[in-house]
Amino acid sequence: MRYETVIGLEVHVELATSSKIFCSCSAHSYGAEPNSHVCPACCGMPGMLPVVNKRVVDYGMKAGMMLGCHINRTTTFDKKSYYYPDLPAAYQTTQWFAPVAVNGVVEIETSKGKKNVRIKQIHMEEDAGKLVHDIREDTTHVDFNRTSVPLIEIVSQPDLSSAEEVEAYLERLKTLLRYAKVAECEMAHGTMRCDVNLSVRPEGSNKLGVRAEMKNMNSIEAIKRAIEYETARHIDAIENGTEELRQETRRWDDIKGKSYAMRTKETAGDYRYFPDPNVMPVVIDDEWFDSIKASLPEFPEVKKERYISEYGLGEYDADQLTKSIALCECFEAAYGVCKSAKDAANWMISEVMSILNQKKMTYDMLDLDGKALGELILLVSGGTVGRANAKKILAAMFDDASIEPKAYAEANGYVVSNDTGMIEAVIKAVIAADPKSVADYKSGKEKALMALFGKCMKELKGNCDPQTLRKLLIDSIS
Amino acid sequence: MKTYTEDKKLTVVADDMMLTKDMPTTAGSKMLDGYMSLFDSEALARLKDAGYTVAAKAAVGEFAIDLLGETNFKGAPASDGHIKNQAAEMILSGDASAAVCLDVNGAVRRAAAQSGLVSVKPTYGTVSRFGTIPAACSGETVSVLACDAEDCGRILDLIAGHDDKDGTSLPAELIAKTNEAATVRKVAVLASMKKGIGADVCEKLDAAVAVLKANGVEVDEIDDSVISASRPAWNALMSAELCNNVSRYDGVKYGYRAESFTNIDELYTNSRTEAFGELLKTAIIFGSETLSTENYMKIYDKCLRVRRVISEAFGKLFETYDAVLMPATSSMSYTEAEVKENKFIAFEENYYTAPASITGLPAIVAGGVQLVGRAFSEKALLEAAKKYEKEGK
Structure with missing residues (x-):
C-alpha cells in the first residue's frame, strides 16, 4: 500500500x-x-x-x-x-x-x-x-x-x-x-x-x-x-x-x-x-491597523517583477537580489545614486554577494551603505577608479561602515591618473626592461602585449584607464 | 472619633499583602515567612512621598482570603473568645491614623464593620495594585481603613491616581471623576442582601437608614435577587485566580522549601504541602477544578457571565438610586469557636462583600454597614457615610 x-x-x-x-x-x-x-x-x-x-x-x-x-x-x-x-x-x-x-x-x-x-x-x-x-x-x-x-x-x-x-x-x-x-x-x-x-x-x-x-x-x-x-x-x-x-x-x-x-x-x-x-x-x-498596513514591505514576488519590468533586470538577477530584504535595500539605494540598475545589480551579485559568501555570512547579515556602493560604482563608471582598486575599496567598506569611497580612493592613491606624460614614462621604462616581450609582440605574439600591459598597470598601481594605457603602449612599441 | 494623637496623623500601617522593601511581607503565609521585597508597593510609595511613615505591617490571614486574619500562619489576635483584625487593632490602639490594606475577600470591610471603623474600597483601577501580593487580581483593591470617613478620604486622595506600572490602572481623566462633587439623595436597601443577618447587624442597618432619612435622603427597600448570586461566582473566580497566582511559590526560587525531596516534583509537592494552610489549599483545589478543560465553560466562563449580569443589575439600580446600602457581615463579631467549627465560613460570610468585589464598585463601610455606589462615586459615598458613621460605635 x-x-x-x-x-x-x-x-x-x-x-x-x-x-x-x-x-x-x-x-x-x-x-x-x-x-x-x-x-x-x-x-x-x-x-x-x-x-x-x-x-x-x-x-x-x-x-x-x-x-x-x-x-x-x-x-x-x-x-x-x-x-x-x-x-x-x-x-x-x-x-x-x-x-x-x-x-x-x-x-x-x-x-x-x-x-x-x-x-x-x-x-x-x-x-x-x-x-x-x-x-x-x-x-x-x-x-x-x-x-x-x-x-x-x-x-x-x-x-x-x-x-x-x-x-x-x-x-x-x-x-x-x-x-x-x-x-x-x-x-x-x-x-x-x-x-x-x-x-x-x-x-x-x-x-x-x-x-x-x-x-x-x-x-x-x-x-x-x-x-x-x-x-x-x-x-x-x-x-x-x-x-x-x-x-x-x-x-x-x-x-x-x-x-x-x-x-x-x-x-x-x-x-x-x-x-x-x-x-x-x-x-x-x-x-493603528492602517499604520501597520502602510508599513508592510513590498512582497518578494512583487519586488522581483518590478526589478524586471521597471529596472530592466534579467530574471536571474532579479531572483538573486530578492532573496533577502537586506540585498534589496542595498541594491535600491545603490541604484538611487548610480542610476544604472544593471551596474548596481552586477556589483551586488558578483561582488557584494560573493564577499558575503566568502565571509560565510547570510544575505540578511549585509550591513553595507547602499548609497556608498552607488558612489563607488559611479567612480568606476566615470573612470575615476579602476575596477581592481574599486574591489579593494569595497572590501574595506565591509569592515568599516564609515568609509566614503571617493575620499578613501584619494587617501589611498586609488585615483586614475590622466597624466599621459607620466604614463609614457612608465611605458618607456617597462619596454626598456623587457626587450624580449617587445620582440615577441613585434613577431606577432599578441599575448606578449598583455604581459607588458600588466607590468605597466602594476607600476601605475591600477590607476590608469585601460583603454588609454593600451593605446599608448601600442603606439610606443610600433 | 479619632483614636490617634495629632503626632500620629502621618503614621500609617500596611497590611501584609502590601510589599515593603524595609520590612518583610509574608501574605500571612509560612510560604513567604521572612520574604523581603525589592520594591515598595505604589500606594505606600505615594504615601512616603507625601511625608507619611509606614510604621508597621499588620498581619493578615493567608493571602487575605479569610474572615479577619485568623488563618495567619502565626495565629491572629483575639479577645474574649472573639477574633480580631490586626490592622483594626493597631488603629484602635492609636498606633497609626490609618491602615492601607489589600481587600481581597472583604476582610478589611468586615474589620471596619466590627470595630466601629470606616473603610473605603475604591473603584477598581483607581489605586495602583503595583506591589501588592497577587491573590484575586480581577477584584482585589487597595483599600483604606481609618477612624472616620474624613481620614479615609485623606489617605485615598494620596494613593489614588494613574500608574503606568499597572496595566489595569485607569486613565487619569477617569480617576479625576472621583473628585467631582455629587450627593447621595436616593438609597436602595436590598431585601436579598439582608438574608442571614443577626439582630445586631439589623440594628446597625436600621440606624443608618434612620440617619439617612433624617438627613433628607430617600431610602427604599427593594427586591433584587440577582446581586445575591455574587457569592458563588466570586468564590469560583477568586479561587481560580488564587490557584494560578500562588503557583509561583513552588520552593524553587524564594520562600519556603521543604527539607526532604528526591526530585523536582517532590520539591514542589512537599514545599507546598508543608507551607500552605488548609483554607488556601481548599481554594487551590477548587480553583484548579474550576479552570480545568472539563469545567472551564461550565464554571469559570459562566461565572464571568454572572459577573457581567451583576454589573448590569447594579447599573440598572443606579439609574434610580445613587447607592445601595447593605450589611458587610452577618454579625458584629465572630467567635473563635464558630470559626473553628466552620473552616469555610469566610467563603459563606463573603455573601455581603462579594457584590462589590466582583463588580469593582466602590464600597464604604461605616456605622457597621456597607454603602456601594457607582464607579468613581467614592467622595459622595464618604460624605453620606459621615452622617451615620458614629452609629457603628
Whole structure:
C-alpha cells in the first residue's frame, strides 16, 4: 500500500523588539551572562504587573498581515499554567481565546510546483527561561534572561506532506518575516523553533492517522531527518504491527537519529487556560491597523517583477537580489545614486554577494551603505577608479561602515591618473626592461602585449584607464 | 472619633499583602515567612512621598482570603473568645491614623464593620495594585481603613491616581471623576442582601437608614435577587485566580522549601504541602477544578457571565438610586469557636462583600454597614457615610 504523510507545524519565532513583552528588560541576551537581563517582573516576583509592550503587538500584527491572516481587532492575553523551574511564575502569558491573527495562507514552491499552506492562527506569548545542567556538580541552574522575550507561535493547518514541503514552508516564513523586519528567524540562534505534528494514512484516505508531536529539532536538516524517521516508524507500525501508535509528544535525538516518547495525551497536564485579569484586552483601532498596513514591505514576488519590468533586470538577477530584504535595500539605494540598475545589480551579485559568501555570512547579515556602493560604482563608471582598486575599496567598506569611497580612493592613491606624460614614462621604462616581450609582440605574439600591459598597470598601481594605457603602449612599441 | 494623637496623623500601617522593601511581607503565609521585597508597593510609595511613615505591617490571614486574619500562619489576635483584625487593632490602639490594606475577600470591610471603623474600597483601577501580593487580581483593591470617613478620604486622595506600572490602572481623566462633587439623595436597601443577618447587624442597618432619612435622603427597600448570586461566582473566580497566582511559590526560587525531596516534583509537592494552610489549599483545589478543560465553560466562563449580569443589575439600580446600602457581615463579631467549627465560613460570610468585589464598585463601610455606589462615586459615598458613621460605635 502507498501512504501519505500529513504534517502540521507549530513554529515559534522570537520577535526582534528591543525589550521584553511585559517589562523593559532588553530582549537580546544571546550569549550574555546568565541572569543579567532580568528584573522582578520577568523573574515572576509577586507584586509586579505585566504592561504590554505595544511594539510586540505591532510586530504580531505585521507578521499576521505578511502571512495573509485576518487580524483580530480585539486580542486578549491568557494564562497557561504548568510547573517547570524555567517558568518563574508557573504560568506563561499567551493568547488562547483571541489570538492576534487567524486564517492565513502561505504559498510555497517545491519540485512538485506551487501549493498553499493554510495558517490556523498566530498568537503572541512570552518565552520561558533556560535550565543549565551542571554535570560535574550534579546540579541544575536556572537562567531567566530569556523569560518574557516576545514570541509568536505560527500554527499551520495539516497541509504539508513531505520534508521538502516543510523546508520550503519554513524558508518562506523566514523570508516573509525578515522582509517585514519583525524577526531574525535563525534556528541556530533559537530565534526560530519548530514542532512537527505528523501522522500517516493510506494515500487517498481522508481520515487522519494517529498523530505524534515531535520536539527538539534544532535545524532544518534535523527536521527533515525527524520527518523521515517518524514517517517510516508510523508505516512500520501500521504494516507490521511493530508497535501500537499513540497520540503522544516525542523528543527527537538528532545524534542517535531517533525519536523517543515524552508523554502521551493521557499523561499530559491540563494547562488551565484563563484570561489574564492583569492585561486588558488590546483593541486595535483603524488608525493603528492602517499604520501597520502602510508599513508592510513590498512582497518578494512583487519586488522581483518590478526589478524586471521597471529596472530592466534579467530574471536571474532579479531572483538573486530578492532573496533577502537586506540585498534589496542595498541594491535600491545603490541604484538611487548610480542610476544604472544593471551596474548596481552586477556589483551586488558578483561582488557584494560573493564577499558575503566568502565571509560565510547570510544575505540578511549585509550591513553595507547602499548609497556608498552607488558612489563607488559611479567612480568606476566615470573612470575615476579602476575596477581592481574599486574591489579593494569595497572590501574595506565591509569592515568599516564609515568609509566614503571617493575620499578613501584619494587617501589611498586609488585615483586614475590622466597624466599621459607620466604614463609614457612608465611605458618607456617597462619596454626598456623587457626587450624580449617587445620582440615577441613585434613577431606577432599578441599575448606578449598583455604581459607588458600588466607590468605597466602594476607600476601605475591600477590607476590608469585601460583603454588609454593600451593605446599608448601600442603606439610606443610600433 | 479619632483614636490617634495629632503626632500620629502621618503614621500609617500596611497590611501584609502590601510589599515593603524595609520590612518583610509574608501574605500571612509560612510560604513567604521572612520574604523581603525589592520594591515598595505604589500606594505606600505615594504615601512616603507625601511625608507619611509606614510604621508597621499588620498581619493578615493567608493571602487575605479569610474572615479577619485568623488563618495567619502565626495565629491572629483575639479577645474574649472573639477574633480580631490586626490592622483594626493597631488603629484602635492609636498606633497609626490609618491602615492601607489589600481587600481581597472583604476582610478589611468586615474589620471596619466590627470595630466601629470606616473603610473605603475604591473603584477598581483607581489605586495602583503595583506591589501588592497577587491573590484575586480581577477584584482585589487597595483599600483604606481609618477612624472616620474624613481620614479615609485623606489617605485615598494620596494613593489614588494613574500608574503606568499597572496595566489595569485607569486613565487619569477617569480617576479625576472621583473628585467631582455629587450627593447621595436616593438609597436602595436590598431585601436579598439582608438574608442571614443577626439582630445586631439589623440594628446597625436600621440606624443608618434612620440617619439617612433624617438627613433628607430617600431610602427604599427593594427586591433584587440577582446581586445575591455574587457569592458563588466570586468564590469560583477568586479561587481560580488564587490557584494560578500562588503557583509561583513552588520552593524553587524564594520562600519556603521543604527539607526532604528526591526530585523536582517532590520539591514542589512537599514545599507546598508543608507551607500552605488548609483554607488556601481548599481554594487551590477548587480553583484548579474550576479552570480545568472539563469545567472551564461550565464554571469559570459562566461565572464571568454572572459577573457581567451583576454589573448590569447594579447599573440598572443606579439609574434610580445613587447607592445601595447593605450589611458587610452577618454579625458584629465572630467567635473563635464558630470559626473553628466552620473552616469555610469566610467563603459563606463573603455573601455581603462579594457584590462589590466582583463588580469593582466602590464600597464604604461605616456605622457597621456597607454603602456601594457607582464607579468613581467614592467622595459622595464618604460624605453620606459621615452622617451615620458614629452609629457603628
